[in-house]
Amino acid sequence: MKIRLQINGNTRELETTPTRTLLDVLRDAGYYGVKRGCEEGTCGSCVVLMDGEPHMACLIFAPAAVGKAITTIEDPDGDRPHAILRALADAGAVQCGYCIPGMALSAKALLDATPDPNEEEIRGAMEGHLCRCTGYVKQVEAIKRAAELMREEASHE
Amino acid sequence: MSNIQAYLRPDSLEGALALLAEHQERARPLAGGTSLIFSHPPRVEVLVDLAGAGLDHVEHAETGGVDIGSMTSCSHLATALRGRQLDKSALTDALATLYTPVLRNHITVGGNCVMVYGWSHLPVTMWALDARFMVVSHKAKPRDVDADTFFERHPLRWLGAGELLTQITVKSPAEGSGSAFLKFGRDKSDEGIASVAVSLRLQDEKVASARLVVGSTRPMPQKLDDVAALVVGKRPSKEVFAEAGEAAAKAVVASDNYLGSADYRRHIVASLVRDALAKATQRAGGAA
């Protein structure tokens, strides 16, 4: 069956079966930033935003994503690296990087809804994102810094 | 190869019911999909996605109760209860500890109640809160099912082909009542080794009524009426609640699994029952 998905602001017509996961369909369409990890909803590496809310692409039948605005790490907000990605890089919060797309998208959902989150809120939003390399500390710091950057950017607009 | 050959998304409840009636055992309703994505039931060929059926809503009664559309996600329900009378209840305790925040965006309240697993939070909670369940099917009279009937057997065993759970109603907490849900696992989000939900009402500084449900010790939750009866008519106290905990540990059916032995689970149940009774009492305005 063919489905039309809204991905990063573009409409894409993609081939699927009724039961293929959104993870498979997105990766086949070239969105390799959607990472394949556990494939059972426990690691968070496949997280995408659907209508701004984090969802695990491995837990979604691809046809169920029709009508939703899907955001992948390929384009969280336009052409220049997003404040969250810059803050993660600057803080040295990335080692192998496999967990980062999902984590950055959950951070984006958090910061869009809560521009000045406290540490508990940041750690809450990171729950369910497993990182095998770091101890999460720098990632929490980076999201705090990203919040500042995003507030500064918003005040200059 | 999956046996599922068609994915249908009707744009109304009537449309969903008509499709389920047409395909009978060959069709399954799709809610959050977090269970169906892994196990495609044998002989099922058609998925009927309920996303367009208008079942994603939360309506607050003036008295504090709540009608929950079965397609409401756990995270949307938690947001809707913030600052309401049911905030700081067994329901919000259960929602806050139900795996991870991102998974709570997927799981629907209806799907969690229908697809009961040993680790499921809402069956334990909804049963303790004496919730009501609206079950509808094509061209038949809706059935208003009480929690005792809904969870007596696994809902998938008694729900007919073509029947849908559309709404769950949690009634207004009565004056002087409180509830709590506690789970003990290896960490906050992990599957429970045991869980307990309690609701009770205080009158004249005594427990006037109580409901107590234990989860996670076997595949289906267990409502322990005889244990709840032990606290009724008594003044809340540490001793009374500890006694109820010990009685629950004896009464509960528990099995061994990789998380713990049956004996260990019973031990945990004793503590959880004691603590959940104390927490519910505190929320009801009493002290233990």
Ligand SMILES: Cc1cc2nc3c(=O)[nH]c(=O)nc-3n(C[C@H](O)[C@H](O)[C@H](O)COP(=O)(O)OP(=O)(O)OC[C@H]3O[C@@H](n4cnc5c(N)ncnc54)[C@H](O)[C@@H]3O)c2cc1C
């Ligand atoms: C990694 C992981 C960890 C989890 N941990 C927990 C946990 O700790 N605690 C917990 O409570 N849950 C947990 N869950 C969720 C739980 O296991 C189920 O997957 C979930 O509750 C199913 O809900 P759903 O909305 O996704 O239903 P679906 O998968 O869409 O449906 C499940 C079944 O219910 C039927 N159904 C759904 N809605 C209706 C309806 N309205 N009327 C009639 N039939 C219906 C479907 O036909 C299907 O047979 C976890 C899930 C995952 C993937």
Ligand code: FES
């Ligand atoms: S791949 Fe989806 S949560 Fe791990």
Ligand code: FES
């Ligand atoms: S940086 Fe390697 S998994 Fe997180």
